[in-house]
Amino acid sequence: MKKIRIGIIGLGIMGSNHLKFLKNQPENYEVTALCDINPERLNREETEGIARFTDYRELLDSGLCDMVAVATPHPCHGEISMAAFRQGLHVMCEKPLTETVAKTDALLAVAKEAGTVFSTNFSMRTNPLNKVIKEMLEKDEIGKIIRVDFVCTEWIRSQKYYDMQSWRGRWLGEGGGVLMNQAPHNLDLLHWWFGEMESVRGTIGTRLHDIETEDEVEATFISKKGFPIRFYANTGEAPGIDRIEIVGDKGTLIREGGKLNFRKLEQTVSAHLAGDAPFPLTKSELVEIPVPEALRGAPGIWANIAEAVNNGAPLIAPGADAWAAVEFANAITISHFTKAPVTFPVDRNAYDELLNDLINHKKGL
Numbered sequence: 001m002k003k004i005r006i007g008i009i010g011l012g013i014m015g016s017n018h019l020k021f022l023k024n025q026p027e028n029y030e031v032t033a034l035c036d037i038n039p040e041r042l043n044r045e046e047t048e049g050i051a052r053f054t055d056y057r058e059l060l061d062s063g064l065c066d067m068v069a070v071a072t073p074h075p076c077h078g079e080i081s082m083a084a085f086r087q088g089l090h091v092m093c094e095k096p097l098t099e100t101v102a103k104t105d106a107l108l109a110v111a112k113e114a115g116t117v118f119s120t121n122f123s124m125r126t127n128p129l130n131k132v133i134k135e136m137l138e139k140d141e142i143g144k145i146i147r148v149d150f151v152c153t154e155w156i157r158s159q160k161y162y163d164m165q166s167w168r169g170r171w172l173g174e175g176g177g178v179l180m181n182q183a184p185h186n187l188d189l190l191h192w193w194f195g196e197m198e199s200v201r202g203t204i205g206t207r208l209h210d211i212e213t214e215d216e217v218e219a220t221f222i223s224k225k226g227f228p229i230r231f232y233a234n235t236g237e238a239p240g241i242d243r244i245e246i247v248g249d250k251g252t253l254i255r256e257g258g259k260l261n262f263r264k265l266e267q268t269v270s271a272h273l274a275g276d277a278p279f280p281l282t283k284s285e286l287v288e289i290p291v292p293e294a295l296r297g298a299p300g301i302w303a304n305i306a307e308a309v310n311n312g313a314p315l316i317a318p319g320a321d322a323w324a325a326v327e328f329a330n331a332i333t334i335s336h337f338t339k340a341p342v343t344f345p346v347d348r349n350a351y352d353e354l355l356n357d358l359i360n361h362k363k364g365l
């Protein structure tokens with residue numbers, strides 16, 4: 001396999017993780033350049049021997065890279081990724097792609113024009129149980145969906161987490177809270193599993209931390225197929241729950257943490273509803289679904305990107321899919337302030353105006 005010469009832009013928590021991982025993948029990757037606006041982040045033992053820049057444009061102009069990983073705070077993802085695409089580079093842009101639907105549209109248009117590999121790091125797609133859920137839905141093994149409940153609270157973050165970087169928990173710094181930073185992973189799964197949504201009604205709040213943006217979200221989507229999806233996430237509870245309940249005509253699929261169980265009905269719900277019994281006696285069998293082996297997390301994403309660049313393999317987490325997490329998040333935020341359901345697609349100007357008001361403290365939580 002041809003080695004991919006890669007540059008990493010943004011060397012904080014996530015960029016440093018990427019550096020560590022990519023340096024351990026010498027058969028696929030060679031880290032040739034690093035960039036951070038903070039020289040202290042650049043000049044460390046683990047960066048020695050690698051070209052270093054404080055301006056991402058110099059890194060892009062250096063000719064040292066075939067690909068870049070963008071791991072800066074989200075509001076610069078769009079600008080940096082677009083500049084990389086315009087140089088004909090492959091891009092792995094951290095989630096969320098950007099913080100607004102309008103900026104995401106612009107990025108996707110430039111990426112499409114470039115035609116190079118564009119991945120994001122929605123690493124939850126590498127969780128084999130999440131893949132099994134997708135396959136079961138595609139094979140119609142759960143039947144026509146009746147309802148979905150998704151609770152995502154394994155995201156506990158301390159006040160220190162928000163205080164240690166000035167961009168965190170601020171409308172200007174990241175364009176949102178849990179909806180922009182942690183829950184994009186879960187919102188992406190909703191889109192990956194259930195496709196496009198018709199509308200969403202939601203509320204957001206700052207209840208558990210001293211921050212400007214939301215640390216709690218509650219929303220109900222109506223899918224294009226007509227069933228409701230209730231969604232809850234926060235960054236302030238423990239031990240935390242990661243639970244999805246998908247109720248279908250053929251049974252109920254429940255993933256909680258690392259376990260996936262299917263309560264398979266002997267007779268479908270629709271047959272019971274159409275039957276003679278006023279109080280149907282339903283019978284089901286509990287099927288525990290085994291966890292397949294898989295390369296999980298960022299290692300799985302990076303192995304897949306190398307295959308995509310060198311052999312044209314399909315991406316696990318294509319950048320082109322990642323608009324949905326931004327659009328869903330923006331829609332919930334609009335719905336909170338208008339106190340009304342939001343129909344997709346989101347009104348780009350309405351969201352830009354709302355975010356502007358939040359940044360300028362004309363509105364707030």
Ligand SMILES: NC(=O)c1ccc[n+]([C@@H]2O[C@H](COP(=O)([O-])OP(=O)(O)OC[C@H]3O[C@@H](n4cnc5c(N)ncnc54)[C@H](O)[C@@H]3O)[C@@H](O)[C@H]2O)c1
Pocket residue numbers: 009010011012013014015035036037038041054056071072073074076094095096121122123165180181
């Ligand atoms: N996929 C995941 O599971 C995952 C996990 C954590 C973070 N992230 C994402 O990674 C991104 C970074 O998060 P983090 O926690 O590492 O943040 P961080 O604050 O620890 O690091 C960001 C770094 O970017 C640098 N930076 C800022 N503007 C820059 C610019 N214009 N050019 C170059 N460098 C710049 C900062 O100096 C800092 O070192 C965020 O978008 C976040 O959502 C993804």
